[in-house]
Amino acid sequence: MRRTGWLALILGLAVGSAAAQETAARPVLWLRVEGALTPVVADYLRRGIQTAQEQGAEALVLQLNTPGGEVHLTLRLVSLLRESPVPVVVYVAPRGAIAGSAGTLVTLAGHLAIMAPETAIGAASPVGGQGEELPQTLSQKVKEILKAQVRSLAERRGPEAVRLAEAAVESAKAVSAREALAAGLIDGIAGSPEELLRLLDGRPVVVRSQARTLRTQGAPIVPLPMNIVEEILHRLVNPNIALILLAIGIQAILIELSNPGGWVAGFIGAVCLLLAAYGIGVLPVNWLGLLLIALAIVLFILDVKAPTHGALTAAGTATFIAGALVLFAPVTRSPFPPLSPWVAGGTGLAMAGFFGFIVAKALQAQRRPSLMGAAVLIGRVGEARTDLQPVGMVHVAGELWTAQSEEGMIPAGTPIQVVGIEGLRLRVRRWTPAAGQEAERR
Known part of the structure; x- marks a missing residue:
């Protein structure tokens, strides 16, 4: 009985250790978005979520540094994040980065929101497509929609976080990372990827209404950069x-x-x-x-x-x-x-x-002097098309000319060279390589 008990204990420890190692070995996929939110970002995020699911990633980290983007695109990004089957951590980094305007909603839409030190979030008041202030009625409508959206995203973080999120939309309020953490708007502050993984380890998240606990301590980070097409279109x-x-x-x-x-x-x-x-x-x-x-x-x-x-x-x-x-x-x-x-x-x-x-x-x-006219024909080589007795037809410079032989009859098909012009009639003689060389020497 003692031997059986010890054997069962050893096997249990081995299985538990193997399971823990398997969980810890699951990678963390890392995406990076710099600059304004564009349609390419939505495609990049969709590809990242799909890749993370296929690779069995423990989590997907979206490192974000953005001044914002268009409202409808932002709502698409929010929907992608909330529907992700893989936990998504939005990480506002590096130091000095911002999650401005639409970036505020994207940050709150993550299953967890982490910021690096010396970063900022907020100023989410809507503006027009040209950056102009919206008319009062339209502005109020858009603000109410966005406020309802941020309330739904921040309500799990407490009433102070909801008030701060609404103020970001209503009055363009922005706060630092420490202020956001004190209000419960974010889940933590991490200064490096390694610190982020330590901070995430053991955190509970709810993904598609399913509770789970992250195991990120020592997990390998797998970068997933934009591909060449996405990078070009984003730039x-x-x-x-x-x-x-x-x-x-x-x-x-x-x-x-x-x-x-x-x-x-x-x-x-x-x-x-x-x-x-x-x-x-x-x-x-x-x-x-x-x-x-x-x-x-x-x-x-x-x-x-x-x-x-x-x-x-x-x-x-x-x-x-x-x-x-x-x-x-x-x-x-x-x-x-x-x-x-x-x-x-x-x-x-x-x-x-x-x-x-x-x-x-x-x-x-x-x-440039004109190269047209009969004068340029002198010295040109052509071919007799009829017998020259002594008058006949010759082909010179792509055209048929009336020509007169200066050395008796020239049979048809004989190479000729133009030596002079009289009106519209050419004066020609037989052409041979030796005669051509002699003419060039002269």
Whole structure:
């Protein structure tokens, strides 16, 4: 009996130890979002949740540093987080990061919310698509919707957390990480990934109405960065990049139109314009700026065909720069970076230089002496198409000419060389390699 008891105890300890090691070995998937919340972030988060589920991850950490984003997109992100079958920890980091505006709702939507020291959260009052203040009635409606949303997300954290979350929406209140922790708005403060895993270990969470306890002590961290397509699209919501792509696309398309038959310039132009269109579609823009840019392109093209050059190019440059500044005019409380005046000016000057180069080439072509006319036929080699007795037909420079032989009859098919012109009649003689070399020496 004693031996059986000891054996059962050893087996129980072994099984328990193996189970504990298996639980601790489950990875923690780590996602990172920097900058404004865009549609790409929703796709990235959906992919991360699916990957975490497939890999059997213990938890998914969404490291967040954002000034916010559009309301409807934010509600999509909240829905993704709350419906996740894997526990999601929203981690506002690194030091100095913010979970501003829509980032507040995303942070509260996580199953756990952790912030790094020296970070901030709040200022979630809604604004319009261009960053402007909403009309009073509409603003009140949107605020009530968002307040109801944050109440539902913060009610499990206590009444003080609910009051603070509502104040973030109603009066754009923002607080530090320590203030948020004191109010119960977040679940803890961690200064590093390792400290975060220690803090999460043993924490209870409710995932799809199912209670469970996190086991993250010593768990391996598996980064899941954005793929190349997501990274490119996420970076495109920058007015400086969008403007440069727009200018490159326009120039490449004009090059393709001026030299049809190729495909490289046209392909590059189409890709750049499509990428620029994506960025412009996400960014808050003033469409008057796009009309001004179109007017600038028209002025550049007209300058190429004008009898005098320079004035229209200068006007087009000024119009292009003004259009760029109007298109991406700075808006209040926008989560997106502003357009740099240096980028706008440099892009406008580059466009002017491009069209100036075209004008210079056009003028050079106009000054070039004409290569048309009968005089350029002297010395050209052709072929007799009929017998020259001594007059007949010859083929020279792609055309049929009447010609007279200077050395008797020349049979059809004989190579000939033009030695003179009388009116519309060519004077020719037989052509041989030796005669051609002699003519070149002369």
